[in-house]
Amino acid sequence: MRNIYLSQVNYQFGDNVFLPYSVGCLQAYAQSIPAIAANYTFKELLFLREPIETVVKRMEDPDVLGLSCYQWNWRWNEALARAVKAKWPQCLIVIGGPQVPSGQEPLARVSGADLEVLGEGEETFAETLITRLSSNYAGGRNHKPRIEDLSKLPSPYLAGIFDSLLTHYPDLKFHATSETHRGCPYQCTFCDWGSAIYTKVRAFPDSRVEAEYIWMAEHKIELVYNADANFAMLPRDEALIDYLINLKASWGYPKQIRAAWAKNSTKRTFQIAAKLQAAGMNKGVTLALQSLYEPTLKAIKRQNIKWTDWQALAKQYQESQVATYTELIMGLPEETLETFKAGIDQLLEAGQHNGLNIYFCSLLPNAEMTTPAYRNKYGLKSHTIPLLQAHASITPNEITEYGKYVVKTKTADVLDLATFAWAVQTFHTMGLTQWLARKAFEK
Numbered sequence: 001m002r003n004i005y006l007s008q009v010n011y012q013f014g015d016n017v018f019l020p021y022s023v024g025c026l027q028a029y030a031q032s033i034p035a036i037a038a039n040y041t042f043k044e045l046l047f048l049r050e051p052i053e054t055v056v057k058r059m060e061d062p063d064v065l066g067l068s069c070y071q072w073n074w075r076w077n078e079a080l081a082r083a084v085k086a087k088w089p090q091c092l093i094v095i096g097g098p099q100v101p102s103g104q105e106p107l108a109r110v111s112g113a114d115l116e117v118l119g120e121g122e123e124t125f126a127e128t129l130i131t132r133l134s135s136n137y138a139g140g141r142n143h144k145p146r147i148e149d150l151s152k153l154p155s156p157y158l159a160g161i162f163d164s165l166l167t168h169y170p171d172l173k174f175h176a177t178s179e180t181h182r183g184c185p186y187q188c189t190f191c192d193w194g195s196a197i198y199t200k201v202r203a204f205p206d207s208r209v210e211a212e213y214i215w216m217a218e219h220k221i222e223l224v225y226n227a228d229a230n231f232a233m234l235p236r237d238e239a240l241i242d243y244l245i246n247l248k249a250s251w252g253y254p255k256q257i258r259a260a261w262a263k264n265s266t267k268r269t270f271q272i273a274a275k276l277q278a279a280g281m282n283k284g285v286t287l288a289l290q291s292l293y294e295p296t297l298k299a300i301k302r303q304n305i306k307w308t309d310w311q312a313l314a315k316q317y318q319e320s321q322v323a324t325y326t327e328l329i330m331g332l333p334e335e336t337l338e339t340f341k342a343g344i345d346q347l348l349e350a351g352q353h354n355g356l357n358i359y360f361c362s363l364l365p366n367a368e369m370t371t372p373a374y375r376n377k378y379g380l381k382s383h384t385i386p387l388l389q390a391h392a393s394i395t396p397n398e399i400t401e402y403g404k405y406v407v408k409t410k411t412a413d414v415l416d417l418a419t420f421a422w423a424v425q426t427f428h429t430m431g432l433t434q435w436l437a438r439k440a441f442e443k
Contacts, residue, residue, distance in 0.1 A: 011389060024157075093115070362404065
């Protein structure tokens with residue numbers, strides 16, 4: 001039997017850690033194929049940021065190492081790949097995930113990977129394992145069409161992929177990722193969802209999602225993170241949330257759900273959020289904007305709902321005491337310091353005082369904004385700096401992960417925006433000057 005190791009390491013926050021959902025999906029699909037099940041043994045899932053030497057010492061003659069990569073684990077995965085290749089040169093190293101850039105130079109030239117998988121990985125990874133049985137080698141880059149029928153993909157939860165982790169790590173509080181559909185109909189240029197996964201939305205069967213929720217309740221999962229690009233976009237989403245709320249009422253779990261909410265908030269979004277708030281499960285609803293400056297919205301291919309509609313929604317959430325937050329991005333094309341300030345002023349006047357989150361603009365590998373043509377058009381300059389790890393417990397001698405952030409555009413120095421944003425978030429959002437502002441904006 002050939003040994004397979006799959007890695008999707010993430011940061012812990014205290015004793016909280018996510019189950020490695022992405023590689024769990026790869027394993028669940030691959031081991032459902034008889035030829036793979038008969039010839040390969042799936043060893044332990046690697047999900048903790050342990051010292052590389054500790055992980056390698058524990059490994060047993062790996063034939064295939066699969067690495068799920070994104071910004072938060074890329075350097076760690078690179079180090080593991082180098083160490084495994086040095087000790088087991090025959091091991092096939094497969095890299096996938098959003099960090100693998102499409103249409104650019106092969107990643108393997110800098111990482112030592114043998115095969116790079118673009119897009120969804122279940123079918124590609126399984127075919128790679130089957131090919132390796134006959135030729136003992138598979139290399140290069142592989143990109144298959146989108147998987148149209150998601151019902152053929154087994155759930156890693158229901159397939160028992162994670163059961164041993166919960167048993168082996170009883171002191172950890174595991175969080176679970178829930179995926180009810182795939183795809184995003186939007187093309188926001190700063191997002192690799194919009195650029196790399198622009199497609200029609202394909203849904204998993206209701207029965208699968210509900211069965212996964214039951215698994216989460218039975219295994220006392222406290223937090224569910226919904227990984228859909230637009231949670232609450234589909235009509236069925238409200239019924240799924242009703243099901244999840246009923247499970248909490250019966251089992252006590254899951255306790256809360258966090259989501260990437262639909263980009264344009266709707267009546268359905270409010271109804272779902274209100275139900276979650278009443279059940280004590282709401283972690284905050286995104287009233288998405290990113291910018292309020294029309295030329296910027298055009299440049300990033302984004303269309304916000306009408307401002308009057310947004311104001312009405314915000315008021316409805318406030319009156320119902322449903323927690324919300326609004327996100328803005330610093331360093332977007334066409335934005336100036338003056339338009340950035342004006343946008344924040346609009347939000348404060350609309351009553352968004354407590355939940356104003358302002359982020360630096362990150363250049364992601366497969367986002368349109370990262371392409372040379374787009375960067376040249378808008379004069380985007382960037383620096384590579386350590387990732388902000390606000391929800392992580394960093395250990396000594398930790399391998400540092402990095403991100404690429406916009407520091408200057410044709411129209412603004414991001415440092416100026418950041419200085420103003422820091423002042424607003426420090427003195428207002430945290431409450432020091434908020435009372436004065438509320439009084440000033442009273443009608």
